[in-house]
Amino acid sequence: MDDLNRKYINDNLTPEELKKLREQVNTLSDEEIGDAMLKDWDEFLDARSCDMDESLMRMKADIDRRIEESRKPRRSAWIKVVSLAATILLPLFVVATVYLYLNGNYSGTDPRQSHVITAKGERAKVMLPDGSEVSLNSDSNIGYYADYVDGKRKVRFTGEAYFNVSKDADHPFHITVQGLEIVVKGTSFNLLARPDDDFTEVALDNGSVELKSDKTSDAVSLTPGHVALVDRSTGDISVTKADDIAARSAWLRHELIFVNATPEELVSRIEDAYGITVSSAVKSALNDTFTGTLPSDDLDEAYAVLSRVYGFDIPIYI
Numbered sequence: 642m643d644d645l646n647r648k649y650i651n652d653n654l655t656p657e658e659l660k661k662l663r664e665q666v667n668t669l670s671d672e673e674i675g676d677a678m679l680k681d682w683d684e685f686l687d688a689r690s691c692d693m694d695e696s697l698m699r700m701k702a703d704i705d706r707r708i709e710e711s712r713k714p715r716r717s718a719w720i721k722v723v724s725l726a727a728t729i730l731l732p733l734f735v736v737a738t739v740y741l742y743l744n745g746n747y748s749g750t751d752p753r754q755s756h757v758i759t760a761k762g763e764r765a766k767v768m769l770p771d772g773s774e775v776s777l778n779s780d781s782n783i784g785y786y787a788d789y790v791d792g793k794r795k796v797r798f799t800g801e802a803y804f805n806v807s808k809d810a811d812h813p814f815h816i817t818v819q820g821l822e823i824v825v826k827g828t829s830f831n832l833l834a835r836p837d838d839d840f841t842e843v844a845l846d847n848g849s850v851e852l853k854s855d856k857t858s859d860a861v862s863l864t865p866g867h868v869a870l871v872d873r874s875t876g877d878i879s880v881t882k883a884d885d886i887a888a889r890s891a892w893l894r895h896e897l898i899f900v901n902a903t904p905e906e907l908v909s910r911i912e913d914a915y916g917i918t919v920s921s922a923v924k925s926a927l928n929d930t931f932t933g934t935l936p937s938d939d940l941d942e943a944y945a946v947l948s949r950v951y952g953f954d955i956p957i958y959i
Contacts, residue, residue, distance in 0.1 A: 758782045759800070762916025769796075772807040773814065778892050779913055780835070801833045803890050806848070820873045824851040830863075831890040841871040844889035854878055897935040897943075907931050915940050917958035926953040 757767045759777045767775045770787050771794050777783060781800025794814045806814050808827030816823040818834040821841050828848025834841040843850060845863045852869055853860045856876025863869050868883045883889070888898045897910055904927040908919045914937045931950065935943040944957045 753786050753788070754784045754797075755787065756782060756784045760916065761913060769794075771809060771812070771814075774805040776803040776893060778802060779916065798832065799834055799836050801831070801835065801892070803829070803831050803893055805829050820855045820876060821871050822853045822855065824853070826850070833889075839873055841873065842889070843869045843871075844883065844886055845869075846886065846890070852878055891934075892937055895936055895938040897937045899931050899933055899935070901930045901932055903930055904928065911935075911943065911957075915943075915958075919958055920956060922955050923947075923953060923957050926951045926955070 757765055757777065759765050759779055759781050761780045763779050765777045767777065767783060767785075769775065769785050773794075775783055778801035781802055782798070783800075783802065784797040786795055789812055792812060794809070794812050796814070796816045798816055798818050804816075804825070806825045806828050810826075814825040816825065816832070818832070818841055819836065821834075823832070823843065826849050828850055829846040830848070830850060831844040831846075832842070833844075843852060843863060845865050845867055847865045849865075850863045851860055852863065852871065854871060854876040857878075859876070859878060861869060861878045861880060863880065866882060866886050867880050868886070868889065870879050870881070871877070872879075885898075885900075888900075891898045892914070897914055899907060899910075902910075904924065907927055908924055911917070912919055917940070927947075928951070931947075933946065933950070935946055937943075940957070947957070948954060
C-alpha cells in the first residue's frame with residue numbers, strides 16, 4: 642500500500658490504482674490505515690513546504706471529490722473511506738493552521754487571538770496571559786492575545802465584565818470596545834459595553850484609566866469612585882462621582898441592584914441574568930418603577946419578590 646499511498650499524496654493515482662487503493666483500505670483497520678497514511682506524511686510536507694497554501698487547498702478539494710465519487714451503498718466501505726479521509730485531513734488541518742498562523746495568511750478571525758464567550762445566564766472567569774483576571778458576566782465576549790501586539794496588551798470586548806489588570810508599565814493594557822479605546826494602568830473596574838446599548842460605561846474602583854472616543858478623539862482620565870458614560874451616537878464622554886460605585890459590580894456578588902428602574906430596564910436585566918424571556922403577561926404586570934435587590938443566581942427567589950411587589954401569580958418566563 643505504501644507505493645499507492647505516496648502516489649495518492651502526490652496526486653499521481655490512475656483510476657485503476659485508486660480502485661485498488663480503495664479495496665486495500667476496506668481490508669484494513671483504522672489503526673492500520675493511520676499508520677500507512679502517516680508514514681509518508683512528513684516527507685510530503687518537506688517536499689511541499691514552499692507552496693503550502695496552494696497544495697493544502699488543492700488536496701482538500703481533491704480528497705472531497707474522490708470521497709464523493711467513491712461512495713458505496715455498503716456502510717462498512719463508507720466508514721473505511723471516511724476513516725481514510727480523516728487520517729489525511731487531521732494532520733493536514735493541523736499543519737495548515739500552524740502554517741497560516743506563522744505566515745499571517747488567515748482571512749478569518751486572527752488566529753493569534755483567543756476568545757471566551759458566555760451565553761445568557763452564564764458567567765466565566767478568565768486569566769489572561771499577563772496575569773490579569775477578567776470576570777465575565779452573561780452574554781459577553783472577550784478576545785485576547787497570547788503575546789504582545791506592537792508592545793501592547795490588546796483586548797477586544799463586548800458585554801459586561803470586571804477587570805483586575807496587572808501592572809506592567811512597559812506594556813500598556815488596551816481594551817477596544819464599540820466606539821472607544823481604554824488604556825489601563827494596573828486597575829480594577831467594571832466595564833459595561835453591550836452591543837445593543839446606546840452607551841458604554843466604565844466604573845472605576847481603583848487605579849486609573851484613560852478613555853479615548855473614536856468619534857471625537859477626546860481623551861478623559863478616570864479616577865477611583867468615578868463613572869464614565871460614553872454616548873455612542875456622539876462620542877461624548879461624561880464623568881460623574883458615584884456614591885454607589887460598588888453597585889456597578891454587584892453582579893459579582895450575585896446581586897441585581899435597581900434604583901427607580903423602569904419596567905423595560907427591569908425586564909432586560911432579568912432576561913440577561915437568567916437567560917430567559919419574560920412572558921408578556923408579566924411584562925404587563927410590571928407597571929411601575931422598581932427599587933431593590935434581586936438575587937442573580939436564584940430565579941425562584943427573584944420571582945417571589947417581584948410577585949409580591951407587583952401582585953401577580955403567573956409564570957415569569959415563556
